[in-house]
Amino acid sequence: MQNKQTFFDFDDVLDPSAQDATEEEVANARDEFDRLEAAALRNRSQTVATLSTIASIVAQTATPPFSHIDPHTTGLRAIGHAIDSLRLLDIETSDMTVRDLEACVALDLKRQFAALTADRTITELPETADIEAWGKGVVDKLLCRKEHGSQTEMMFDTESGKFYEFQHALLEEYARGGAIYVRPTAACLTLYLGTLTQGIGDIQTALAAVIQRQIARGEYHAALQTAHEHQRITRQHGEKIRTLKRRILSNAGRYSWNSTVLPEIQVAQRDVEDAISADTTLEELLDASMDNLPKERRPLAQRVLQVIKSCRNAYRELQTLAMELPRLYSSCIASQGFTSTHIPLPSMLHDVFTPLFSEVTEAKELLAACDVANAIFALPRPPVLHDIVAETELLLKPGLSAETRDMSPDGDEFLDEEDLALSIFDEVTITKAKNTISLMANAGPTQLSDIMKALEPEDFTEECVAAAIMISAAWAHNRNHDGMYAVSRTYGYFSCKACTGDDYLIERKGAEDEYHR
């Protein structure tokens, strides 16, 4: 307890409202009230928008026998499947794929059709393929897929006095480990679980009492049902702590430590403690009574115990998460680096594609823009380093330009052997190569490929190779060529009769101003 207290003893310097708190609180009371009211309005309007999505499933014009289906229950059950697939300890992670969900919805629909046939409302069951297609339609609607009408509503935020786009999908797809799963959106969880307004800890305690009574009476079926309810509220608790974490991450500076964050953490902690103690009592009770139970009752009691245990473990995790929030708040206040939602990002259709397609008339400009678009997705890759001696041997075999690059996996040995490589050329060749480089680089920044173009037509093939060796060696050793020419690699290649390789930019060191002049 002592430890926990020191954990919460937050440095007042971090709290913007700590100084002159009373005065400031009075001044800000009205603003705070308006802010809360705006937030409540926004939540309510988003819930209504989400509800309208379910209603739109009802409005689907279906022909018999599908017009007899109860779309409310179908939609809600589909959401229920997705919520139940969430992991207890990690409310953002589910193990259900879209196809799994479609199969569940199809199964629910089959049950409804079986009931309709029994009622004699319809004479025969529809084809399985039709049921599956209709089930897919329900899931698509809940996912707000593009082809199912508008994905967004324009809603008004009274706090900022502006309209914003609200995406009222109830389910969303997300990627985990290269596979795609489906999970309920935050709006959906709020809608589904948020009807409970009293403290979560109190509900858990009440539920624990109910389960205890059911166990005592031997009503294990009912106890399992209640334990599942208990599990759902655990998820809601997870959602509550997650919301708090998100708020801190999104804009910690806006929430005062003393008046907002600390009370919320304390309430969450108290709820968790209540729930854990209730779960522990239940677990003990079940453990104690397990041996005395008749054999046929044991598997059911075991399942109740399992559910209770998983809830208790989940609460332990949530408790750890809540304990970490003060540190998170402190680091967010210190860095304020998380507010990515405030950075305006471009629309890839209106700001990129449309102007690129319809306003860029010059091929050169289009190529420059395309290169940027292409390069964004190229991942950094370790380069293949070349063995310069082996390369030289290959370079001297004319006509085999494709083979002149040593791309073998073992070719990563790097040797400082520039002199050895150059020793096969006579001095006149080396001097000619050096002079051409200096001559061209003195005139302005030049590229190795340009030097090749100057040398090659005059049949200075050996000079080409010598120049290539000198420039690539200068780059590889991170030094200037001839002590005064800076060398940097470019995206392109050079190629002459005898050799090919990476292209380099050669600039005279410290001569930028001179060039500009």
Next chain:
Amino acid sequence: MTTSLNVKGLKMNITVDAIDMAAEIIEFGLSPRKAQSSRRLLPLVAAYLANTEGTRTAAQTMARRFGLSITSVTEEGVVLSKDPEQRDSIFMLKRDDIVKEPGTEARLVRGICNAAILACAYQRQQALYSESVQTVTSEEVYELLIEAAAKMSVEDKEAPTSMRGFTEAAKIVERMKADSYSEKSNKPRKQTLRGQIDTAFKYFTDHSLMVKDSEDAGGTYKTLPELRVRLQTQGAQDIADAVLSAVKASSADEAMKEAMNG
């Protein structure tokens, strides 16, 4: 055991453990995503987020030395990019890392296809903020390109045959739009627009930026988190800036040509 690291003139003591974790973070970023195991990744993410003066500083310093920058370290993976300030990095991209075929035409086609794929995936600005998976189909991308090119021809009825007045992108689409399928595999031929769109998608799937979900609508693809992170952090803005400057340069060239003609 600790060692000292000199960052911006400050001497810091960093444990060997932190350096080891920093190196592992960079290794994660450089290795193909398939090999990333979440059991190994989670402690690294925790260390990167919590130990800002140890693991994070060490990782960022190491990355900078290699000419890289750490874009994000989350449980979804490590995303590295090339540090724009270091042109001469050993990780510098070469043209054929992106487009295997030689010549400018291949780069142009790939750029247009990439822009169209992104336009379909992230049509709204908000889509880039959202962690939701976006779905794009090959058919949808093809239609977007064809419609955009058709719009150009409607707007410029004067010279539809010679394609004068068309933008460069529209000319390419008009030239490649005709369908042709391989007899054996029944797939679009490589040199057609559909074939090029498929190649662009293949680049995304090969680099774990997208995943192919089904063969519906010419191929249905879903975005993976790394694609969003790359765009969200800097990529989207860089592309938009490049497009803007291309538009400005184009209109300046047009004005100059008109002045010379007039």
